[in-house]
Structures are given as C-alpha cells and as structure tokens.
Amino acid sequence: MTDLEIRDVPEDGLDGMIDFSGLVFHQRIRERDLERWRWMMRRAERVGAWSGGVRAGQLAALPMRLAVPGGTVGCSAITAVGVLPTHRRRGVLSAMIERMHADAVAAGRPVAALWASEGAIYGRYGFGLADRAVELEVDTSRPLELRTEPDPRPLRLVEPGEAPAVLAPIHEAALSRRPGGLVRDGEWWSRNVLPEEELSDERLTEPRVVVHPEGYAIYRTGQGTVRLEDLVAADARVEAALWRYLAGIDLTSRIKAPSRPVDDLLPHMAADPDQVRVTGEYGALWLRLVDVPAALRARSWASGDGFVLDVADARIPANHGRWRLTTGAAPGCEPTADAPDLSLGVADLGAVYLGGARLSTLVRIGAVTEHTPGAAARLDAALAVPLAPYTNDDF
Secondary structure, eight states: TOEEEEEEEEEEHHHHHHHHHHTTTTOOOOHHHHHHHHHHHHHSSEEEETTTTEEEEEEEEEEEEEEEEEEEEEEEEEEEEEEEEEGGTHHHHHHHHHHHHHHHHHHHHHHEEEOOSSSSHHHHTEEOOOOEEEEEEEEOOOOOOBOOOOSSSSSSEEEETTTHHHHHHHHHHHHHHHHTOBOOOOHHIIIISSSSSTTTOSSSSSSSSEEEEEEEEEEEEETTTTEEEEEEESSSHHHHHHHHHHHHHHTOOEEEEEEEEETTTTTBBBSSSGGGGEEEEOEEEEEEEEEEEHHHSOOOOOOEEEEEEEEEEEOOGGGEEEEEEEOSSSSSEOOOOSOSSSSEEEEHHHHHHTTSSSSHHHHHTTTTTTTTHHHHHHHHHHHHOSSOOOOOOOO
C-alpha cells in the first residue's frame, strides 16, 4: 500500500481506538467498559495506520516488565491490534509491528508479548507460544479432602481497596519462582486485577480477597459458584490452605478456575481425583524476542554450556545470523561465524525462552535442525525451570 502512513495516536484519539477495536473484534463496547479501555490505552504507546484519510489499523503496546528465569525483563505488552476488513493483506499489520519493534529496541525492551486472537497470524511475525494454561472445575458439594496438610497459619479477608499494598510483595515473590507473569504496579492491581465489576459476567460479586502470610486468593461468587481469579502460594501447604478455604465457602457447590498453570497442584492434592476436573487447556502468552542477544543475556540458566545458534529472523535483520550463546552464571550472546549447533526460527526461540516448550520436541517435528548431536537436549537442560511458565494478566 503506497500511501500508508504510520503515526502516533494522541490522547484525544483514545475513543477512536476503542471504537475501532469494537469494530474489528465484533464487540459492543458498553458505557461501563469505557473507563477501563481508556485507562489501558492511556498507559500504552499507541500507533495507527492511515490510508487515504481512513484509519486502516491500530496497535497499542504497554511498557511492562515480564518475569523470566532469574529476574524480569522489559516487555512490550501488545493489545488492541486490528486491521479494517477492507484493508487486509496490504501490509498494514506488518508496518505497525515494524514500528513496534523499533520503539521497543529504542526503549530497551528486548521482548514483546501478546494474547493471540488467531495464533496462525502471529507466528509469521516471529511470536512463539511461550506458555499454556488450564481450566479447572472443583465439585465442592461435598468436603474437599486433600492429601497435603494445609498450612495452619490464619487467613484473613482484605478489602479490595487495601489489597494492592498487601498482595504486591506476595506476588513479586511468586514472580521470582515462576516465569511468565507481569510486574504489577498499584494502578494495574486496582484497575486490571481487582475491578469492582467483572466485565465478562455481571452476575458475579465484587472481588473478594483472602490472604495468608505467604499466599492469597482473589475470587468472586455468584449462582452457587466460586470463580477463582488469581491464586498465589509459596508452597504446597499454603496452596492447600487456600483451596480448603475456597471449597468451604457457604452457599456454593463448585469452584471454577478459568486460568491455572499447567502444573497446578490441586489435581494431585485432591484425595478424590474425580472431584477436580481439568475442563480445558489453551495457549496463553505468545512471546517475540525483539533483541535476541539482550533477551538471552537477561535470563538465568539452569546449567552452564555453550552453543552456536543460527537464528532466522526475516523481520528484524539485527537478530538474523549466528550467535554464540554461553549459559550459566555469566551468560553471554555474541555474533559468531562458527558452524551452528542448532538452526531455528526466532518464533521457536521465543517459544522455548521461558522454559515452556522443549527444543528436543521441535527437532523431532522438523521445526528446528540439530547439527550437533545432543545439542537440543543440552540446551533444554539449560533452559529448564522448576515451575512451568504461567501468565495470568489480561491486556
């Protein structure tokens, strides 16, 4: 498209972005939803694509920090992406993502992340599926017996307005144990994690917050159901205490947890496995390494080793080529002309970056080429994490 122009969207254009999102995602944006949309868009770096005076597309990127093994890394959390149905396949999305990449590199954010409405789209732009989540349903019409002895320390209920200050240290500690989550500031807690109304279901109550010295659960209730929004625990006994509390709430007979880690402990804790059902599994966060060497140097590694990676990246030339990766206590990633141990696309590198996918599997299906026998298994060992990556922040 020869007349395509990519430019920033000023703050007085927020409502136009919201209307555009409603159009491309086939949503009715209700009046009560507008303030949350405006808040989210105000936090974001916003670009639009114009052609012939018409807004053909838009993209917003929230500057966030993503938990990775060993710490956090700057991340562009992409949201509100869309292209008019009349302007598809004309390079609109490619131009906006190219601008996002440039902005991210300039801001020192080496990764980008999104929740994909259609996964097939974003693989073409270098995003790999980095973690998954499961849906759980618990029958609490009878007592939930657990194989794990619950931590006996007392629980307390906290008002939602007081919750961010109480929950933040517990959540930050959890980010150091499990990669994939986002660092939450006070506004993110109150606006995104603890909004008074659940936008997807008006029948649910305002959020309830129960706190343990080393864990918490955020939930809502309605029609005999406890809907679990977020649960964090330092260990299995703390987790057992929180689940026991949730299962014992009066006038309810089931817990629905629409998002839990794939290695959630409850299905293993329950004395009767039939009382806890995994009702679904789905792809969660898609990750893009915008600056490959910076991203690989930013995470910690489970073992020390060395590899030459031949990375294919058709969209960011600075990433394309061979890199000598050194894992261990002092990680490094530098350009090299040496023969590769592994050849892979940048999307597959994003998929394994948090430890949620295995290179050995990608070699078996032919997506990654192993030139040095055993290199994939060795790099899997270096990438390994104690807990599966998990993302429970909507954006």
